[in-house]
Amino acid sequence: xxxxxxxxxxxxxxxxxxxxxxxxxxxxxxxxxxxxxxxxxxxxxxxxxxxxxxxxxxxxxxxxxxxxxxxxxxxxxxxxxxxxxxxxxxxxxxxxxxxxxxxxxxxxxxxxxxxxxxxxxxxxxxxxxxxxxxxxxxxxxxxxxxxxxxxxxxxxxxxxxxxxxxxxxxxxxxxxxxxxxxxxxxxxxxxxxxxxxxxxxxxxxxxxxxxxxxxxxxxxxxxxxxxxxxxxxxxxxxxxxxxxxxxxxxxxxxxxxxxxxxxxxxxxxxxxxxxxxxxxxxxxxxxxxxxxxxxxxxxxxxxxxxxxxxxxxxxxxxxxxxxxxxxxxxxxxxxxxxxxxxxxxxxxxxxxxxxxxxxxxxxxxxxxxxxxxxxxxxxxxxxxxxxxxxxxxxxxxxxxxxxxxxxxxxxxxxxxxxxxxxxxxxxxxxxxxxxxxxxxxxxxxxxxxxxxxxxxxxxxxxxxxxxxxxxxxxxxxxxxxxxxxxxxxxxxxxxxxxxxxxxxxxxxxxxxxxxxxxxxxxxxxxxxxxxxxxxxxxxxxxxxxxxxxxxxxxxxxxxxxxxxxxxxxxxxxxxxxxxxxxxxxxxxxxxxxxxxxxxxxxxxxxxxxxxxxxxxxxxxxxxxxxxxxxxxxxxxxxxxxxxxxxxxxxxxxxxxxxxxxxxxxxxxxxxxxxxxxxxxxxxxxxxxxxxxxxxxxxxxxxxxxxxxxxxxx
Numbered sequence: 001x002x003x004x005x006x007x008x009x010x011x012x013x014x015x016x017x018x019x020x021x022x023x024x025x026x027x028x029x030x031x032x033x034x035x036x037x038x039x040x041x042x043x044x045x046x047x048x049x050x051x052x053x054x055x056x057x058x059x060x061x062x063x064x065x066x067x068x069x070x071x072x073x074x075x076x077x078x079x080x081x082x083x084x085x086x087x088x089x090x091x092x093x094x095x096x097x098x099x100x101x102x103x104x105x106x107x108x109x110x111x112x113x114x115x116x117x118x119x120x121x122x123x124x125x126x127x128x129x130x131x132x133x134x135x136x137x138x139x140x141x142x143x144x145x146x147x148x149x150x151x152x153x154x155x156x157x158x159x160x161x162x163x164x165x166x167x168x169x170x171x172x173x174x175x176x177x178x179x180x181x182x183x184x185x186x187x188x189x190x191x192x193x194x195x196x197x198x199x200x201x202x203x204x205x206x207x208x209x210x211x212x213x214x215x216x217x218x219x220x221x222x223x224x225x226x227x228x229x230x231x232x233x234x235x236x237x238x239x240x241x242x243x244x245x246x247x248x249x250x251x252x253x254x255x256x257x258x259x260x261x262x263x264x265x266x267x268x269x270x271x272x273x274x275x276x277x278x279x280x281x282x283x284x285x286x287x288x289x290x291x292x293x294x295x296x297x298x299x300x301x302x303x304x305x306x307x308x309x310x311x312x313x314x315x316x317x318x319x320x321x322x323x324x325x326x327x328x329x330x331x332x333x334x335x336x337x338x339x340x341x342x343x344x345x346x347x348x349x350x351x352x353x354x355x356x357x358x359x360x361x362x363x364x365x366x367x368x369x370x371x372x373x374x375x376x377x378x379x380x381x382x383x384x385x386x387x388x389x390x391x392x393x394x395x396x397x398x399x400x401x402x403x404x405x406x407x408x409x410x411x412x413x414x415x416x417x418x419x420x421x422x423x424x425x426x427x428x429x430x431x432x433x434x435x436x437x438x439x440x441x442x443x444x445x446x447x448x449x450x451x452x453x454x455x456x457x458x459x460x461x462x463x464x465x466x467x468x469x470x471x472x473x474x475x476x477x478x479x480x481x482x483x484x485x486x487x488x489x490x491x492x493x494x495x496x497x498x499x500x501x502x503x504x505x506x507x508x509x510x511x512x513x514x515x516x517x518x519x520x521x522x523x524x525x526x527x528x529x530x531x532x533x534x535x536x537x538x539x540x541x542x543x544x545x546x547x548x549x550x551x552x553x554x555x556x557x558x559x560x561x562x563x564x565x566x567x568x569x570x571x572x573x574x575x576x577x578x579x580x581x582x583x584x585x586x587x588x589x590x591x592x593x594x595x596x597x598x599x600x601x602x603x604x605x606x607x608x609x610x611x612x613x614x615x616x617x618x619x620x621x622x623x624x625x626x627x628x629x630x631x632x633x634x635x636x637x638x639x640x641x642x643x644x645x646x647x648x649x650x651x652x653x654x655x656x657x658x659x660x661x662x663x664x665x666x667x668x669x670x671x672x673x674x675x676x677x678x679x680x681x682x683x684x685x686x687x688x689x690x691x692x693x694x695x696x697x698x699x700x701x702x703x704x705x706x707x708x709x710x711x712x713x
Contacts, residue, residue, distance in 0.1 A: 031262025136168030347413025612648030
């Protein structure tokens, strides 16, 4: 079958495109549609428990022994509509149990042993601010909903989410992108490990992240191209950061892509962390949908079934029901025990698994020979789409490492004699294919049942599902995706009865609209008024320090007089707060800004030396009077006294000159030998002579002047 044309015997009106060159695919001709979902953690406390949103960056082996652990097993139940959500039903069949590690910021609410509290007020304000910046319309009453989740990432079996606003607009250079909904929801627990047992998988979660507020922003399908998707994600991320109300760092923002072609269907792709990969991920998904559409028509032609329309809107339910029935008849839910055929297998993986009590099971796929595919690379160095990866993805959801199929055998230590034995034992025709799974019997059965279900779907349009970008060592391996679970349906959402509705007061919305944060251009314009470089402007905005910088130059916080621009920019960009926090057991974010600004003011006023900024700021932070309770002048007086006692009061110019003269006299030969290169080594000697009480810049200046005079003579 050609990679850029329909199968033989299929109508010439079928969509064109070469899947070997994904970047050449025509999004307009293929009926491309795309939207984004952004999930961003807010810099507030947890949404419904009043616990702090601190995250503990610990691996499973680093978890303290004293942290409690609780075992749970979750089951899918009917929603209020009387239906069980398809995604929940699927997860429940995976036979998994869960262990929850209770971190210090997880209490009874996180353990689902106490009712939730109302919304965190700051999280509501942050979400409303984001909505106002996109000119969205807030809903008058905030109703918390439960969204069924049975993968274990929520102890309660559901995630709480609240619709906050709808119908907004995001401006991008390519064009406007509609914002369908803005929601406020709880983040999920963080997975630490997955372990396989004889009775099923055990998944271990930590609860530090559970309940952290997330703002979810879903765009309309207005994204015009794969490149526009990247542009939209960047614009959304910039807007969110401009609020100064969101968390920063790896994992605090997640981008999901909703992608479809007319000949395919909507899939949600998760794991798009690197914005530069978004266009590639989308184009590879386009190639996958095009390939699987062609494969469906190839299988239909072989089975003498009606052709699949080029546009899903033209699907006829009676026809598709007939095809589904025919596919089920052709591929019955029948598993075959073939363990005995592998008694002398040379595959180490197979023999090791059999030694642990595993079984080898097989299923027959009539008419699938040479249609499952083997690993090939496209012209852009990504894996070509193939049915084999779809079948393997389905099997892996049962927890198995993978499957073997006849299109890629003999290989992996399974030899031709064993392949022939299987074909003979299963009485396969030349056009038939088979799939093997080596695992504990219960797991192999579940995996191959999933394979059969997915193989039946190969006769029809691709299933709506959630997919994940292939990840290795923190980066996409090639941008292809694997299946995670079916796309959730409407049955997963129902009202939360433990939390009262919250009426949005008109005054609250008006106050937020009247006090919106500056956008990126406004921030640049503000900083250009100060005498700092363009690089410093971009660095301050990128580090989200421009508000602090502007406040410091305008006077404050807490009564501090205005500071000079260049010195303040340097102090902020040199990670001074990180240095202050070093050795205290706390983080830079814990250091109050008034501690730093008072120290900078003291340096500018000659109260302390440059070298004293960090140690004196640390002293003020840990032992000094509170900036919220003490007048600025009183704090400065305390600071001055402490600096004198610690030896950080600057020596006067005459004292520095005397110390320089003494050092130069004792090292005259060294100066003659090294010239101006002697400045560096002699700096340390002068500073030691002054006991650390001199300003390094002043010492350097006088030392250079004196050495220059000696060298001229």
